[in-house]
Amino acid sequence: MAEDPFDQVAFLGFDVFGTVVDWRSSVSRWAEPFLKRHGIRVDPHQFADEWRALYQPAMERVRSGQRPWVKLDILNRENLETVLSRHGADVRQIPQAELAEMNLAWERLDPWPDSVAGLTRLKRRFAIGPISNGHMAGMMNLARFGGLPWDIIVGAEVARSYKPQPETYLGSAAAVGLPPERIAMVAAHNEDLTAARALGFRTIFVRRPREHGPDQTTDLEPRSRWDVIVGSLLEVADALGCV
Amino acid sequence: MAEDPFDQVAFLGFDVFGTVVDWRSSVSRWAEPFLKRHGIRVDPHQFADEWRALYQPAMERVRSGQRPWVKLDILNRENLETVLSRHGADVRQIPQAELAEMNLAWERLDPWPDSVAGLTRLKRRFAIGPISNGHMAGMMNLARFGGLPWDIIVGAEVARSYKPQPETYLGSAAAVGLPPERIAMVAAHNEDLTAARALGFRTIFVRRPREHGPDQTTDLEPRSRWDVIVGSLLEVADALGCV
The missing domain is CATH 1.10.150.240 (Putative phosphatase; domain 2)
Structure with a gap:
């Protein structure tokens, strides 16, 4: 049996705008x-x-x-x-x-319909938190507005740097106390995953074909062989064996 | 009727070691x-x-x-x-x-028996998080170990300074996006509240007379007229009208 690439993963870092919420x-x-x-x-x-x-x-x-x-x-x-x-x-x-x-x-952005249920299941196995370009207070308020059950908020403010700069990912990894290979980045944007993979993170692509409305042209499909490729956070939970 | 000094409070910052968990x-x-x-x-x-x-x-x-x-x-x-x-x-x-x-x-420290229930009630009205000297990853792991339902983790690491230095409180306030008067510090230690009050925070003293075991001599009683003085986090919830 092939080794589970998520065996060693302890933290899932989420892009938020577009991936978790419908801005x-x-x-x-x-x-x-x-x-x-x-x-x-x-x-x-x-x-x-x-x-x-x-x-x-x-x-x-x-x-x-x-x-x-x-x-x-x-x-x-x-x-x-x-x-x-x-x-x-x-x-x-x-x-x-x-x-x-x-x-x-x-x-005050609504989560996608699958987000809260998906995060709730993922949280049983993994620590979860935003690795977003949003600031800490904004992420806190957004979580309270939508019921997002984060364990911690990391991302741009902790690292004082905006994705896709390496410092944002590495500063977030340092804050959660894990090396990149023990973290998976979850995003609806190929560019975000490209930057994370280059640093050693695992990668999970979530299709959000309506983020930009009915005429969206970007990020409709994965541009690389990401570790997981799915259509919702519930499917992320399925893929990672989180019941 | 006297004005509720907690009307404008939006965030409760908690000391953790001794106040929330029994180290x-x-x-x-x-x-x-x-x-x-x-x-x-x-x-x-x-x-x-x-x-x-x-x-x-x-x-x-x-x-x-x-x-x-x-x-x-x-x-x-x-x-x-x-x-x-x-x-x-x-x-x-x-x-x-x-x-x-x-x-x-x-x-991996057990919460005091009232902590999870008290925080769960307080979280309905206020955003909650540690303003602790613990580091972010440690606070995250502690929360997952004990089921502490924080909205955010701030404190020493965010501010790169240890309480009771003013920077720890002020850096935490900046991270949650609120001025000190809109934050209450919750602690079992008079020194912590003295420092917080000097900066404009509201203050909540929780008696934890067994933090240091049966022979504890310190912090058995409040040393000042803190805004709230109680014996557990459930009593904090009672005092702040969080059912």
Whole structure:
């Protein structure tokens, strides 16, 4: 019988936005009344997509050293103002408290329907936690909002670095006290798994073909022979023998 | 009616060793077969007390800047070797794996009988997590061992500083995204609450008169008028209206 590559694995690290939670539906739902109230005429799903589209370039300025480390909520807030301005809003006319509240949408995202049940089963065998680019408080609030039963929160803030930089994965591994080969990265994004595998992590690809809505073109299929390739977190639990 | 000082509180930060878990009984129980196997003649409770007694001086060397930041498991391991040597053991004769295993006792401590039920109730209203001098992996393993339902793990490692230094509390507050006045520190140790209150935290004192065994002389009573003074985590839940 072949050796189980997960025999030595003790921790599962999860990408969160897209892999565990459905940011697009949730952000657009929170945005709808906000946009209406301020007379900003843009489809809420398009608004969510545009806001999200500024996420990678904003992190890239930190990764490249162009600006010092800042937490994700700061980047999201700046990007919110950028998107609003593009649609003709005068951001100075919107109360600060309302902008702050809108920005909290990223801490109030619905889990995918299989996420809580899948994590609950996985937690019986493995310690589990986000290895996300989200900041710690945001991940904590998101977990409380959606009932995500994390054992610990690691990721970008602990490492002061954004994925896919190696430091984010290695800093998270150090924080949970395990070498990379005893950790599996779970993500719906090939790029995330490529970076994790290069450092020795096990890899689990979860298909999330609606993360970007009905017309998604990216990450529909695995780009490599990841250790596990499935369609939900319940199937991750099945694959790893977690009943 | 008087204002509820906990109205604005959103996070409860817990001291762990002594407040949430009973380190003395557990460490002595894990130590007993180890000491017997290596012919080290010392009462396991005395051994636990002596090991623990080296904890504050070891952290003090980090606090004072005499040595750079190290995680608690490193300090515990050094202190283990010191105590064993004092009792005549030749530490070089003990396999490294056995020393490592003995050191893991600090990640396998029984919660006090009221801890899990109390935390479970408190978690319904507040986000909860350790603000402990323990390291993140140790806190994660301890939570999994005892079923402690933390939302997040903050404390010494996040802040790279040991309580009662202000940085440990303030770094933990920053990580959970709240100002000190929106956090309550829960501890069985007056010194911990004194430091937290000086920074603006709310304070909850839990009597743990057997933490140091039947002859305990310290922290039997509150030394100040803490916001809440109780005898268990269930009573904390009662006091804060968490049913």
